[in-house]
Amino acid sequence: MGTIGEGLDRAVAQAATRPIPKSAGARMRFLVRQHGGSTRAVAGLLGITQRTVERYVRDQLRTPRPDLAERLAAEVRRRWQPRVQARARKQAATSTGIVIETRARFGFTAAPGTTDDPRMRLITQHLPPEYARRLFDAQQAGAAEQQLQQIAAEGLGEVYFRDGGRRADGLHVTLTDVDYVEFGL
Template identity: 70%
Template sequence: MGIFGDSLDKATTSTFTRHPPKSPQAQMRFLVKSAKGTRAAAQALGISQRTVERYLKGQIKQPRPDLAARLADEVRRRWQPRVRERAKKQAATTGGIVIETRARFGFTAAPGTTDDARIRLITQQLPPAYAARLFDAHAAGATDQQLQEIAAEGLQEIYFKDRGRRAPGLQVAFTDIDYVELDF
C-alpha cells in the first residue's frame, strides 16, 4: 500500500480500546476465531493448515520474522472492527481528520502569477466531508495518488484558501511527500 493508505490504517489502529494479542499463540488463536477456522487462517497467512494447528497447540512458539509480521498485520486488520467503524463514522460526520505532513507545496494563482514550490510542515484539521471522502475512497480501493489528491484538495480549501475567504483561483500542487500522519 502507499503512504496515505498506510497512514489511514495506522490512524484507525490508534482508536482501539484494548491492545491486540501479543504472543504468536494468542494472535493465531484470535485469527482462527475471526477467520472461522484453521484453513481460512492458513490461507490468510499463506502457510499450511498444519502449521496453524501447531501454533495453536504451542508446538511452535516463535514464527519466522516474515510470518510474525504477516500475523501481526492480519490480527491488527481484524481487531475491534466495530470500534474502528464507530471512530471512522464519528470522524466522517462530526470530528473530521487531522493531517500532519511535510511535503512540497507549489501554487498557481491568477494568470501570470506563480509561487515556486517549497517544503512546508503543515498540521491542519480537515472537516468531516474530506474525512468521509478519504474513508470512502480507501474502502473502494483507491490508489495512493487518488487519496493524495483528496488530501491536497482539502488542504487547498482549508489551509491555503481559508475556506474561500482568500486567494480565489489558487491551485495547490502537493508533491514530494516526506511523511503524512493522519489522526481522528
C-alpha cells in the same frame, strides 16, 4: 514511505479500547477465527504455509520471524474491534473531522506571476468532517493511493492554503512525493 491508506488504517486502529493479543499463538488463533476456522486462508494472507499456521495455533511455535511478526500484528490490528473502528470512522466523518500531519511536496496551479514550483512542506492541519468522510469512503471503495492523495490535497488546499476562502482564490493544490503521513481522529 507512509501512504494515505495505511495512515488512515493506523489512525482507526488507535481507536481500539483494548490491546491486541500479545502472543503469536493468540494472534494466529484470532485470525483463524476471523476466517471461519480456515488455516489455509490465514496462511495465504500471511504468506506462510498452512502447517506453520497450525503449529502457531497449537503453540508449538512461539516466536515468529520479525517480518512475519510485523505482518501478523498488522493483520490482527486491522481486524481488531471492528465496531469500535466503525464508530471512530463515523464520528470523524460526521462531527469531529481528522487531523493530518504530512511532509510532502506541494505544488500549485495559480494566477500568473505566482510561485508555483513544488516544494517540501511539513503541515499539521485539522480537516473538516466532509474531507474525513470522503477519505474513508474512497478507502472503503478501494481507491488508489493517487485518488486518496488528491482528496487530501483538496482538503489541505481548502483549509490550509485558501483558509476557507479568505485568500488565494482559485489556487489548485497538488500533493506528490509523500515522505510520511499520520492521521489522528
